[in-house]
Structures are given as structure tokens and as C-alpha cells.
Amino acid sequence: MGLAWLGIDLGTQGVRALLVTVDGGVLGSGAAPLRRGRREGVRHEQDPGEWWEAVCAACRAALDGVRVRVAGLAVCGTSGTVLLTDDTGRPVSPALMYDDGRAAAEAGRLRSAGLAVQDTWALPKARWLVGRYGPGRVAHQPDLINARLVGGPVPTDSSHALKTAYDVERDRWPDLTGLPSGALPDVVRPGTRLGEVCPAAAEATGIPAGTPVVAGMTDGCAAQIASGALREGAWNSVLGTTLVLKGAAADPVHDPTGVVYNHRAPDGTWLPGGASSVGAGVLTARFGSADPAALDAAAAAFEPSNAVAYPLVSPGERFPFHAPQATALLLGAPESDADLWAALLQGVAFTERLCLDYLHHLGAPLDGPLTFTGGAARSPYWTQLRTDILGRPARVPEQTEPALGMAALAAYGTGAAPTLADAADGMVRIGTTVEPRPDRTARFAEPYARLVGELEFRGWLPGAVAAHARARLRP
Template sequence: MWMGIDLGTQSVRAVIASDSGKILGSGSAPLTGVRDGVRHEQLPDHWWTAVCAAARQALRDCPAPRALAVCSTSGTVLLTDRTGRPLTPALMYDDGRAGAEAVRARTPPAWALPKVMWLLAEYGGRDDGARVTHQADFVVARLAGHPLATDSSHALKTGYALEREDWPHGRLAGLGLPEGLFPPVVRPGRRIGTVGAAAAAETGIAVGTPVIAGMTDGCAAQIASGALTIGSWNAVLGTTLVLKGVTREPVTDPTGALYNHRAPDGNWLPGGASGAGGGALTAAFPGADPARLDEAAAAGGPGDVVAYPLAAHGERFPFLAPGAHGFLLGEPASDAEHWAALLTGVGLVERLCLDYLDLLGAPVRGPLTFTGGAVRSDHWNRLRTDILGRTVRIPHHTEPALGMAVLAAYGAGAAGTVHEAAGRMVRLRRTLHPDPARTARQLGPYLRLVDELERRGWLPAALAAHARTRTEHP
């Protein structure tokens, strides 16, 4: 039995999975925070309370796990003292108050590094033994009873140099960040500690259970998808769209829209997050019944309206455009046509993301997996498959907590590689194949969207040209 814990934005999720990937127990507990404009904070002690509740639910009717791993939101950070006690609230990944620090650090505002700079300026701590602590770090410290090493996946957005596998202390010192602020780092999948007596009493997890270094939630979802061979990709579609793949070497992107995580086996996990996604549907149709609108959209067939379905202002991938916003080309004649245009628009952006990866030289012709909340829609799955013109796999269980259970199995020595562990534990639900005729019908809307994005000055000319070429020579 293997336990995976996922620290999300709105809840904590824990699962117990067998060696064959069967979910034997699960539990969840809600999380709340403070949102006020660009401010988004949570109290770390609330994470721990939720972990205890979710773990006890998961273990209700299950044997004790042999090991566990924890994932969390990428870029969420706080300062603790040397014992792990919080010195500050946690700034969530989308807290926007560190804009000036991001300019100084030359990173996106969503990264943890500028947030650390902001926290030090706001709360102090340089001379008080403060320590940078990511969301997952705080929880594993409570599990063990003392701070543990962080993993390189969570450390990436705090400035950790993955290729050198070290903190760039010279650069960090130039930003006013002393060397003692940063924790030791290990690769994901390494054993970093064991569950202590106090945590066992609160969570129900047995004393001595190995704690395995985890990864960020996006990487955890990729493990849960089983997309771990070179050239494979996982498209996670929920509120927004995230694409992550596997390569032998890091993929260099001069714009910074794409970045690379390091896999436990030493391969690289390049990926990017688009602002397009299901959030645009929720904004346009609050409180609607997606299944009913899917049925109406399918009955209506392809329309003439083309949508750029941006969930919020600004685009991050496959191009950087802070001023970008969603739009419609044409006027929908009905809710069904509007809904269909938004569904199609997400697939068109997904195709543009893959074209950009191809432009950067990434191998993109390997297996493609769909995960995320959107896979509940069979209509949307088939529509995206046809737009992309490639075979797609959909696993049974795709939640990040399962990915951490897989990583726990690997870290405890139950498999030689993470890929082998996932091969046993990730179950495939279905495989979809594109209809060539429907794929051909989507080329016109795709080219209209590419033309309009370039005309507005958001889409770089080189990517626009490459996207057009790929419609002729896919």
C-alpha cells in the first residue's frame, strides 16, 4: 500500500493505492484562504489540520501504507524558523504582491523567489534563522517532527539551478538573500525521513513510515497520467491548460514561456501553462449544466464562430502577452454555438502549444494523454482529439495524489524506475483516435485564430509561420 497526499488550493486530498493502482482508500478536507485583490494567503497550520483529516479518512478501512509522498502547488511559499514553526503566512502561487521583486529577480511574478524577497521585506527574518519553506515542505516537517530536505521540483521556482543541482548562492546574495535561508535539496523520489510519533497520533499514519521527497502538483499529475517515456506529453485541462512532457535534455525557450522540471530518473519535464481553459466556459455560462450544453453543441455541429477562450487577462503559454484577453470572431446564434466555440477554442490553443513545442525542437510525436477535470466530458475529449489529429489516451485515475503514491512506491524501492512503478499502477480507461475528415475541418478555424492572434501583436511571427506550415506538413 502506498499513500499520496496532494495539497491543493481549495482542498487536501489523500489516497491509498495498491501495487496494481487500485484506490483502496481516499479522503479530503477543504482549505480556505484570504483573497483580496492581488493578495492570496493561507495559514500553514490549516494545511496540517486538513492533512490530518484527509489521512484519517483515507486510512479508515485500509492497511498501513509502506511509504508516502506529498505534492503541492508550485510557487507557494512561506518563512519558518529552524524548527519549522511559521514566521509568516503562506503566499499562494497566484499572490501578485511581489511584482517589483519579480522584476529585480527576472522571474515571473508567480514564482516563489520574488515572494521570498517580499516576505523578508515585509516580515524580516534574515537575522532570526528564517528558512524558505514550500507548501509540501511544511507538511513533511510536521510528519517527521522536524524540517526535512526539500525536493528540486518545488525548489525550481525559488531559484534552484537544476542543471547544476545547487542553489546559485552568488546570484541569490545579490538579491539580498543569505545562504542560510535556503534548505538542502534532493531529487524527487529520495527517502528524506520517517513519520514521527506526534504526527502518527494526529494522522493515523504509522510511526516510522518512510517519507519520500515529492514534486509539484503538475508533475504529480504527469506521473499519474503515466506519460513518462521520452517524447510523451500530458495535457491537464481544468480551469486552465497545462502541457508537460518528457525529454532527455532540457528544452530551451528564449522567451521563458516554457520551463523544465527534473524527473526522478534524471530526464527532463518541460512544460508550460496557458491561460486558456475551462475557466472561460464557467465565466461565460455561470451555473450552467455542462452535459446539457455538450449535447446541444454536438447536435449543432461545427459553427462559424472562432473563440480565444482566455480564462483571465494575460497569456503565459505558448506565448507571453500580459495584455491578451479572450475574444470571439463572429456572433454566436445560440448558447450551444457559443459553448461549441469555446470548447473548440481550447483545442485550437492546445494545438498551438504543441506547434510551439515543435518549433523549440521538443519531441512531440510520442504518446499524448488527457487528464484534468475536462476528461469527464466525452464530447470535449473527442473534439480535442480531432483538432489535434492524434491518438489520445485517458487513464482511469489522474489525480496528483495518485502520482505521489506512485512516487512513494518508487522511492521505497518497489520499482527500479518511476516509469516501471507507473506501468503497474496507472490504469488506462480508453484510447481515442482522430477522425481525419473532422481534423481537416478544424484547419480553417485554427488558421483564423492564428491570424488574429498575430494581427493583435500577441503571437510572435515565427510561431505563427510555423503553425501555418504544420497545417500543411503535420
């Protein structure tokens, strides 16, 4: 009987499960929606009980009729989602989702005490939950599912613990969390074996009892694993509603402004990255139900556009600079919808280039392959445009779901590959590699420099970073 590994992705709108062989063959898949969430203003919470119901449905679908041995599984969740449980691992509060903003005052108090946390990070939300629901044990989204799978409480992984202010360099919780004694879980590295699927969970999910359960990583890290960008100098650019860059490095990339953060890989190396507020969400907001393919075709006549855009999806920028006051920019006047569409596509790619320039400014290794994932990678025109503006080739994998990344992590954690990078190399299949056109790259140098200058003029982009970006334009 052959072997396969199960990856489970706890998303915002649903749960996805994939059963994957060591060479990347997908033997089974399943999905189940999450419908009982509540979103009002800054409030965004979900019923954690629904997560388990969806996991059971998705896993049963993925395993239906499959004749292989499930050699292990791992679970990823949304970064910063947190809840309280009792000592048995059962929820005693709703789950505050990754973008719930009700703990801003708690975050301010933590920053005043010297902890570098953001308003939507898990630690301030955990403090908010304790104040509202009383003492409990802090759990991240996958912790709840892993506890149900093995039949009791489990340690959390250091990847999900990062936004609860876990110190991944020193492998310890900070002293100033302000939480009751015993509230924080033990922490292990991703890939650590947590236990085995218990009989009750096996009956509910269809996963065979005794299947090893391996500590996972956040959904962003899971997507990076699914891109194969795990060897030093490799980067994955995820372009969906917003833009996220994640790479691999032997050492953490230290950023005095705090916009670049570092996850710890299972082997002790580092996964630096940053998340911008620029992205494809501006296209949906501006053009609604328009045909993207038709607009892509029309945009090809405007290279470069008559306008230069900094297309923020929402106010405030997080990466490649920190500017809460930043707003979307449109310099110049597009002559048509096609010209505006071109300006927005180009503006996102300019931001992507500036992110890479900023990482270079910090000393991050950038000499490995670049991979494109996310919804935008489905547009051949935008993919080619991005490679032209960046001036470097990009790979587009066939399958980029976070659940695939968790299957690879499960394979590594159960000893099927000596390193996580090796496991990903086996499972990740590259669909296409797109080469830049040098004449097009040269066309976009002037509008890129114009945007850099405008961001510097407005006080958002530090002068040293702007100068570095301009210097990298020179042959």
C-alpha cells in the first residue's frame, strides 16, 4: 500500500484538506464552508466549534475511496487568530480572528511596556478575552483541532505563537504578557510530532486511528512551503487581495522599523517576510464585475501607463515602509479605463519591486528563485508584466494551496524527507517559468523612480531606502 500525507488548512471562509503523495500527486481533496462567523466593524469572530465540524467534513471527502496509508498530517490556520480553552482543550470563548481590532487598547498598553506588537496580534486579543471571559488557556486556531485529533491538550507551534509575542530567537515567552500564570501553552517547533489520531477523532474524521499528528505553521508559511521557496535566497510573492513576500535565509533579517518579521523554520533557519496593503483588491473595488481578461488585453497598449499609482487597498501601509497615514495615490490622468487598469497593475508591480529593494537594503539574500502565487498568478498578462518590471524571472507552481504545504510539513515531520525543503521539492510542481523582457524592464524605470520619489516626498518612504531603490535602477 502506498503512502500519502494529509494537509489541513483552516481558512477564513472554509476548511480545505488535501491528501498528497511524496511526489506531489493529489489523491484526494475536500472542502467545507465556515458560515457562523460574525463580522461587524472591527469585530470579527468565529465559533470554534464549527472549525471541527468543517474539518470532519473536509477530511472525510478527501479520504473517500482512497486506498493508501495516511502517514501523517499537519494543520495550518490564520495567523493571529486566538481563543481561550479550559484545561481539557475545549473552547470557553469565541475565536477572535486574525483581523479583529477590538484589542487596540490592550496592544497600546503592551507597546508601552516594551513589547513590539500590533493591534490585531494574538497577544492583545488574548488579554482582551481574559478580561471579558475570565481566565483560560490561550489557544491558536490549529491548537484546538490538534487537541481534538489527539484527544487532549497539545503544545502550540512557534509559528502560530509568533503573534502572541513568542520570542522565536530565544525560544521563550516574554516576561510582560500580562496574562495569568499558566495561560500560555508550551511551544514546539513546526514539524514536531504532537501525538496520534485518537479513536474518537478517527470515527469523526475518517482519518485512521494512530495517524501521526505533526505541529504545523501559519497559513502564510504553509503557502510558502507550497511554493517551494525554502532554500536560502528564494522568495515567494503572494499576490491576492494584498501583497505578501516571504523568503528563506540562514539568519533572521533584522529590520529596525519592524515591517519585516521572521518565522523560524523547523530546521532552525529563518523565513523573513512582510505584508503590504497594496494588492489586487483595488481592481475589484474600482472595476467590480468587469472582465479582467479583456482589460488585461486592452492594458497592453499602455506600457507604461499615463499615470503612476500606489494602489492601497485600505489606508495605511505596512511594508515596504510603515506609514499608518498613507493613502492610495494616482499621479497623472489615465486616458481610459484600460489606461487606469494598466496603472493599477503596474503600481502593484512597482510596490513589489520596492519591497525587494527594501529587503536588499536590509541585507536579505535575494539570489534564489522567485515564485509567484496567489490569485493574480492566474493572469498571464499580469505575470509577464510583473517579471518585466522586476527584471527577473518568476516561477508559477501548478498547486499552491496552503494544505499542500501542510502535507509537505507532515512528510518532513514523519521522516519521509531529511529536510522540509527536500519534502517541498518532491511535492511542489512548477507549472511555468516566465522570463522578463529587457526592453520592457527599461521602459518602467522612469515611472518607478517617479513613484519612489513621491513616496519619499510625502515622508512615508525613508530617504535612505529611496536612494537605495534608485541606485538599483542603474545598470
